[in-house]
Each structure stands twice: as C-alpha cells, then as structure tokens.
Amino acid sequence: MMHNPMAYMANQAYRGTATTVPPLKAVSMLLGGTITFLQKSLAAQEARRFEEGHEYLMKATAILRGLSHNLDFAKGGDVAEHLFQTYNAMILASLKAYGRPHARQSFGRIIAGLSELREAWEFVDTTVRGGKPGSADSARKG
Numbered sequence: 120m121m122h123n124p125m126a127y128m129a130n131q132a133y134r135g136t137a138t139t140v141p142p143l144k145a146v147s148m149l150l151g152g153t154i155t156f157l158q159k160s161l162a163a164q165e166a167r168r169f170e171e172g173h174e175y176l177m178k179a180t181a182i183l184r185g186l187s188h189n190l191d192f193a194k195g196g197d198v199a200e201h202l203f204q205t206y207n208a209m210i211l212a213s214l215k216a217y218g219r220p221h222a223r224q225s226f227g228r229i230i231a232g233l234s235e236l237r238e239a240w241e242f243v244d245t246t247v248r249g250g251k252p253g254s255a256d257s258a259r260k261g
Contacts, residue, residue, distance in 0.1 A: 125181040143244035146186065150237035153182045154230050157213065161226045164218060176217050180210045209233060 140148065156179035163172030187206035190199040209229055216225030 125177050143240055147237050147240045149182050150233055153179045154233050157226055157230055183210050
C-alpha cells in the first residue's frame, strides 16, 4: 500500500492510461500533463495563490514519480536507468524552484526539458508506427 495519496493517484492514472492507449502515446500524454500542471503551478505562484500552485506542483511531480516507478529495468537497462534519473532530477528541480525568486526561469528550463523529452517519445512512437496499417504515416502515404 502506498502512503502518499498523490503518488497512488498518479500510479493509478499511469496504469489506466497504459491500458487504454499504446505505451509510447501514454508516456507522451503523461509528459504533456506534467507540463500543463507545471505551467498552472507557475501561474498560480505568480498570482500569489501559493496553495493552489503547490497542488499543481504535487500533481506534476506525482506524474513524474509514477513514470519513474513504472520503468522496467530488466528490459530497459541503461535507458530505463537514465530515464529514472531524468524523472527524479525533474522532480527535484521543480521542488527546488517552487516559490523562489527565479521560479519563472527555472520552471521554463524544466518545461523545455520535458517538452524535448515528450517530442522525443512522439518521434519514437511515430517511427515505430511508421509502416503499420492505421498509423498516421501510412494514412498520408496512401
């Protein structure tokens, strides 16, 4: 049993998404959700609604925690290890930046990094689906 309700909810969201959409698409969607929550957290901080900003921050970090806890190290090897380190670095950077004088710049760098990661997963997803029937690429080719 998990002791942190937010982590439990993130884990459940990850598992629910993972069973209804392809895994690469799910990761992309979850990273998009993380980005959105960080943007909302920053906006709330700047409006001096710190409690609301903190709630959004907890949602964003819970998604990253869920992603990191659902990596398959046996299959993923070094890639899984690097992703685990990346997700945890993003969590720590977000927590450290929250409420600080330069939060806008820090959150901007974190969001940019997460956006690049999401775009990379979307590229991999597109590449993997590239020649398969029903994919966006095969629809454009035909």
